[in-house]
Amino acid sequence: MQATEPSRDWHADPYAIEYPESAPFWEAAEAGTLLLPQCTQCGRCHWHPRAFCPLCGAADPQWRSASGQGEVFSYSIARTEEPYVVAYVKLNEGPLMLTNIVDCDPGSVRIGQSVTARFRRTPQGRLLPVFVPAPCVKA
Ligand SMILES: [Zn+2]
DSSP, rough: OOOSSSSOOOOGGGGHHHHHHHHHHHHHHHTTTOEEEEETOOOOOOOOOBOOOOOTTOOOOOEEEEEEEEEEEEEEEEEEOOOOEEEEEEETTSSSEEEEEEESSSGOOTTTTHHHHHEETTTTTOEEEEEEEOOOOOO
């Protein structure tokens, strides 16, 4: 794979040092890919990254690409000068992810609403997954 810009040194990132098991997640995010840990024993995905599957206890979960699709499980509107939405999104792969719903009127967010992952650059320089309302594609 050919990089279009210098890759970030994740081994120097304080978060990656503190949580080395998350480094593949941040590396993939730079390429626009949302990864999830998946257990090699029970086959289920979980979040956050861990050294063991929190659902069955098996060691060494593997990374897999996620669909980036999910639905709003719960949410809260932070009533600041610029209101924003903090939400748990239930990913199609199963896990709940604490995130933000962006690029929409905060008052329009609803539980059960379909959302799609996007990446936003954090002040610390990482690309963090956030979610935007998805057009309804349920058949
Ligand atoms: Zn498991």
